Amino acid sequence: MSTPNTQRHAAEHEPIARVLPLLTVPHLDREFDYLVSADQSDDAQPGVRVRVRFHGRLVDAFVLERRSETDHEGKLGWLEKVVSDVPVLTPEVCRLADAVAARYAGTRADVLRLAIPPRHAKVERENPTPTAPLIVDAPDPAAWARYAGGAQFLTALGEGRAARAVWQALPGEHWTERFAEAAAATLHGGRSVLAVVPDQRDVDALLASALTRCSAESVVALSAGLGPSARYRRWLAVLRGSARLVIGTRSAVFAPVHDLGLVLMWDDGDDSLSEPRSPYPHAREVAMLRAHQIRCAAVIGGYARTAEAQALVQSGWAHNLVATRQTVRSAAPRVVPLEDGGYAEERDPAARTARLPSVALRAARTALAADRPVLVQVPRRGYVPSLACAKCRTVARCRHCTGPLSLTGRSSVGALCRWCGRTDLSVRCAKCGSDAIRAVVVGAKRTAEELGRAFPGATVITSSGESVVSTVGAGPALVVATPGAEPSAPDGYGAALLLDSWALLGRQDLRAAEDTLRRWLAASAQVRCHGDGGVVVVVAEAAIPTVQALVRWDPVGHAEAELAARSEVGWPPSVHMAALDGAADAVAGLLDEARLPEAAGVLGPVDLPPGVRRPAGVAPEAEVIRMLVRVPRDQGLPLAAALRRATGVLSARRDHEPVRVQIDPLHIG
Template sequence: MTTSRSVPKGRGARGEWQAAPALSVARVAVDVPLAHLDRPFDYRVPAQLDEQAAPGVRVRVRFAGRLVDGYLLERVDETAHVGKLAWIEKVVSAEPVLTPEVVTLCRAVADRYAGVMADVLRLAIPGRHARVEAEEPRPREIAPPEVPAHTGWERYTRGGAYLEALRAGRAAHAVWQALPGEDWPERLAEAAAATVAAGRGALLVLPDQRDVDAVHAACVGRLGADAVVALSADLGPAERYRRWLAVRRGQVPVVVGTRSASFAPVADLGLLAVWDDGDDLHSEPRSPYPQVRDVLVLRAHAAGAALLIGGYARTAEAHLLVESRWAAAIVAERATVREAAPRVTAIGETDTQLARDPNARAARVPGVAFEAARGALAAGRPVLVQVPRSGYLPWLSCATCRDTARCRHCAGPLGLPRGGTDHDPGLPTCRWCGRAETAFRCGACGSRRLRAGVVGSRRTAEELGRAFPGTTVRTSGGGAPVLASVPGKPEIVVATPGAEPPTEGGYGAALLLDGWAMLSRPDLRVMEEAFRRWLGAAGLVVPHKDGGRVIVVADSAIPVVQALVRWDPAGFAADELASRTEVGFPPAVRMAAVEGSPGAVADVYEAVLADERVASAVELLGPVEIEPTPGEDGKDVKERALLRVPRSGGRALAAALAAAQATRTSRKAPDPVRVRLDPSEIG
């Protein structure tokens, strides 16, 4: 790089600048999101910036003739660059915002997802506020936490041992299945307190603001307000940066936040925890699209910290960690589960039920559901009604058993082709390989009939209001505000999945409607997602000994419904992982989706197929035409190609994709390409 001749005010010409007497070479991560420039660049440190230019600070450097932002990663004596180095133009702030541990994490995340480190750094480091940096840090009083004689973890096998491992500072990895009705924010607070008692920091990541508020309150109750901060997108930029700086300066040992908090620079990290790791909110919608669970796994491995993945359900990815013995399972004994769980009833599980209500299989709200609701209301408890989000379902499912309709060739989901009409919708077509299905037959029940449908939440609230006159009906989600909580009164609460508000004392009953729609989502985790949403709602219901009932309006013969009736998240996760292994779905394999214009998609997958690292193992599915994303006019044709390799070839696939992207950016290819590793919504 050549130096410029411009003259900084008060510093003389650059030709008169002197290099720092020691460690005069700075390695800088420049904020240039181009794949072929995804590496540190060396710059000379001028003597006048010697004291300010510390590792981790924000700097301004000249790159390709213009000033760009960057982060100073380290300072060294020598450079491998042949030629004259450009100078660091400015140290934006003497505040070191980037720690070596976070640098290592960002690089690992970029490599795993075939991304660019500059994009990951944008996710990890909040924007600067000079006024906040200049503020005098508020003194904090953090008292050593009390170690209780008994905790809620003792209800679980290995629960007490895990807490002891945290108190001893050991890097214990665990997957935790919470009991029905569990006060899980308190359990996470107990784990954080045990970590702080060992003199280390804790990071707890939750799906949404409601969960952040609950866990933050629980942690404050055990550790005090000065020991905990909450980081989430709902904070203003200045307040978020103020709290983030307190964490970076080592003033706060416990951080509670949403997905962006997974990169928080907690000092001496001892515990990383994520609740409900299967929630879509844990997946970053910006490049390179990392998932919180995977980020925390990478971070725990590199930092030597403990990891806790918790939830009512268990994802296939979490079960793979247990199956590989990288993590231990924290579960309760079956007798404890049965005692805490409500009674779960499915449609058609007994001949008596069908004899009393012959139309139960066809009815949207069968008689057994009305019976459970009336009983709960009569007992003075509220009733929770869960319905899928309203809107058209642009995918196909079996009209008999509601299983997702899949291609016989590659097991991809079937959909209707674009350009069809009501009179001639066209043949069902695979969204993966593009093959038309001329003779569909369901692999689960053998039916040849297909269906799509419409699901509404407001309509459900209206119908229930007429069915239960004089009873208050509330709605949460589905276009209405998400309720933080509801009173423990005899009311009906209609909520979409994920928007179920807790209530004091628990619900008397939960009605899980439109099970066929929950089981027809077009992604890799359709069964897992339905099971997770059902357990999340059922976990708010009082135990069966107190009259708690859960009615799932779905056929009792479906395996996921049977798992709900048994309340068996571990067994279901094992079956889900086995079925994905059989058909070649993540996490049993690594898969990448390449989306863009036909020419751009072809450039990428052809480069990957020619790469020696993966050429013998990679399988190409497609390309196929896809629907335009929201906001696009749909005039330009977009395609998607899927690349699939065995799990052992995941790193090589990511490297090949990164190399293909680097080739395109170095040639200044005009059409952008979206590359996602292990996507879920295309399954």
Template sequence: MSSDNAQGDERSEHSGAQPPEQLALLRETVRRHQEPRARPRTWRGAAPAPELPVARVLVDKTPPHLDRYFDYAVPAAMHEDAQPGVRVRVRFGAGERDGRREGGGLRNGFIVERVARSDFPGTLAPLAQVLSTERVLTPELLRLCRAVADRYAGSLADVVQLAVPPRMARAERASRTEPAEPPRIPEPGGWTRYPHGSAFLHALADGDAPRAVWTALPGPGWPEELARALAATLAGGRGALAVLPDGRAAERVDAALTMLVGTGRHVLLTADAGRESRYRRWLAVSRGAVRGVVGTRAAMFAPVRDLGLAALWDDGDAAHSDEHAPRPHAREVLLLRAAHERAGLLLGAHARTVEAAQLVESGWARPLTATREMVRAAAPRVRTAEEADEARDPAARAARLPSVAWETVRAALEHGPVLVQVPRRGYVPRLACQRCRAPARCGHCHGPLEVVAADEPLRCGWCARTTTNWRCAECGGVGLRGQAFGTRRTAEELGRAFPSVPVRTSGRDRVLDAVPEGPALVVSTPGAEPPAPDPGYAAALLLDGWALLGRADLRADEEALRRWMGAAALVRGQRDGGTVVLMADPTLRPVQALVRWDPAGHAARELAERAELGFPPASRMAAVSGPVDSVAGFLREAELPADAETLGPVPLDPRARNSPWRGGRTSPSAQSGPDAQERGRPGVGEERALIRVPAGRGAALAAALKAAQARWLAGRAGAPVRLRVDPPDIG
């Protein structure tokens, strides 16, 4: 790779006759520029370093078409401090000021290597400052970031920004500590419930690199089992890393691991720790003082020394997909780490994604599952009830519950708390005309109207305007009916049906950490369910199953089953009286998979259908989004692989809730313009095209898209387009 100086070429214009002395000076200047130099000339006459006087720098926040290293001269005064991996400040870009050529503004960067000479023919700018002598960008971390950037058609600088946390000077001044002695090999514990569980732990302790897809049994035991796998790896003298979808899950695994190995052998990396504390812990890992890491998504890049196990819990959770460019997924990053660093891998969850099923089918990983007898003993009893069933009890009709659900709740409350999962938050987030069933829309922006409280007027879910005299645009009716009910409305109805039982809610605004003992009703949105005291909830109601199954998304069935199993796993086993009632059509395949507690079989069938239709993960896909003219021009000029297939483009509605962009729940005014572009949301009048290639050709597709993006931006052919490799939503 050829390197360029940040200032660019300085060219002298020559027109008309020139004196001979000026011509001679010009020739001498050209000759000196063409001759290779072992020691670069620097600005302001600064003396270069005595050895390896050129620093190759990865400059932060460079445009995608400048995804390369830039050469800078190392002044003699910085020779000792300017080592590979440290943070520096450099002048980047050039401009005019008062008729003179200036060196551009200061930017942060990382030195990636020191070399003896530069290929750049001009004058090298010197390093402006060495910000820290801490070598935070190690060669191993740099290789990982490059692999992630290549996989996702992104720039290396963007990935490094995700991998290396911001510098906190006070944390760097903390004294270095020596690594602790490896702990003792833990007992198998709950892993004895799996036929090959003990062998998996022994392989980790012996220094092997087993790869497994773990279908965890329902119940509260998975944090301790995951911690035992990490402890076995640490006992073998190697590093261990576990990535969890949220801070609550990470804290549970951290507490379990602390009970097994004590303090000082691992750290917890979550955003709740604060920037300075988190950076101090990250430095302890980078320096090799600790070898164990438990954390959330950003911990996937943690620079663990001699990595022996990379573990990921619930890889289907959307929290594992980073929303910052180039939007890597923690599962794919850990797969790269396991392959490049020859480490073990553990993908664990109560459910199973199609990507995990593909790893098992290809033989790259082995299944780690319990016997059917053990599953039947640990799983709760699952019953189904269609929402059209007529309740025989008046109180049941008031609570929107069919008789089987009502009887289950009433009996379970005598033995402990009951969990109620509601797919939507709020009060009544979805309304329709009582006469013609047409959706109730806002007269200003055509957004959905919703009820936020029983005594408040209707409000638009997009522009937040209130409506007092609504009239249906289709039939002129003035009556409204609820099409979907949120957690607050459900909690209100259950409170009336069970007046002597406390009702608690858990959702995005306030997530409960735990539930106290005793009878209680816990109404929660998917993913926010708090664990109940051992042995778990006495029962669970999974309401409005149609809301999850009816999503216009390829992953609708898989995601519905994952959310149902996550809630049902918190319920005590069938032998302890645990019961789950699912409000959905009992003939549907995800419903049957929950009844049989067979996530592996459901994932295998989903994978077979995806392969037949040519959808991921049987193929690789990328999305190109942006203004209509830009998307069309980009696709025309992109040199895609010969076996690439383009689907679309199709218009993007920035107001649609089923938009493939996560910003679809804000107002239309916030979804267009520069701010929307920076957040990755579609603007008005945009479209998206999908590009599909066979499995095994993803690297070629990513390379072609990255090259096309560089040419597009360098040529300024039109408005920028957004690229996303492996888009999560393609429905």
């Protein structure tokens, strides 16, 4: 309970607390000084949660430091309450939050909301688990020796050196085992490890591999799926130093790991690693920034490679960790490209039913005959997720919200809007008036139905966003999966069929080719090697560079070409780019207020890219535009600082609606 101000006595030693209130407005992203009473002094230490009175209301805050003097000329208020005496904001995480806010033109309060989970009082009162001695054996370097410099890299981790690499995993590689070995080498050297992965399936897989080398008490898994108490309990174990290996999804990149020696990241091209909340940081950038700040080792691994990871290699910040071409060829399956169309003469009835070339069907039949599962990757879930007019090919839209119409099953009554959920019982083309419709793309459910008819008696398994299957056995089965939902096959797939490639490659997106290759490689990496009969059939034109990169299994070459192409036209990561989304007058006001670097170029206005939500706080009837500001690579921080300052000024004036500022967004247009 708080005591009246007249009865309070200031602390004898360092009576001033400098705190950071967790306020939502950008112009108040600064520290404020408060008086600490004598009875609060022992608990009000740097890093603890407190509550302060700000403009007449109580707000949450963190104590940043204790001071003997203040530079505030007026009368100071008192700390209202020390919420907890646990210092949850460590100096390292505080410095990282400052850097992330500066990098992404955001506020520290928004970053700290991402970094520190909500308090759970009951968990804090529990007796902490005693820290057990960490005993981890040095790993066998034989598997890493398949990569040029891999064994030496493992040695460097054990010696505590700041070795940094972009690792190109071989097809068929058990990446969780390699990550667990890298973690074991670091732990054996006496330092801690942080591993960030895209989703819960990856967390579970890496945790299983890690537990074969480390004790359960020293490993913690953090993810959004945990309940508030379980998540906070595990997070406190990390804070108190009892957990030395931390595995988690994107928010775990801020975990307060003691004596961090290695940061691991898997599949940095996955969209789920990009934070959808302000200030929209990408976990890869935060992880690399953290590794740079504390000078620890870092590894970015994947079957594919992003242009951003390749830029780290070309800049010299990280080294290539790849296998020789001979090793890659011996581990990779045979990839057969087939153009989608022009096969009417060679298709048999079953192939026509399943909309597949006969070569693809033969590959599937061969694998099934050898008692091996076949993976069929389709880019969309559902039955028929998109419809169009059969005459003029105009995409069918909902009459109420203009959302895309879809069919949910073979016996669907009417078309269902994927946005508002309304059913249209009589679809008519808004352009020509025809009531004839056709499928724009076929979903996983419809594909499974077609394959069931083409292969009578075969087991058909569907895995997609609604129901993800984790693993499949070694027997014959047709596994229809959407990208990212492919079940693991412990003995490998006999064949993989990659369908509807145009739906991935034809997207109007800067990263369409890179993301397509990433999805193809992730599926193909689970297929047996060429020497063991593994075949991948991709229904796409062989001349497309992305298809050629898959045929050659050359993600590094594709990333080099992608980076060169973006550099030529001035797109990230060769430059830094800010996307400003909001009403036209608000965006114009922000640009007028911002003192942009001299080298800055302004592009736009353009419409919001498809699928990008409207900024919060903008009136529903207001037209939302996007302006792009790009600067050379070395001007990223000045650009973010200019936009951050201008956002604060406009926030204080309150004469415009808010503008969403995103630095280097994933989807530019």
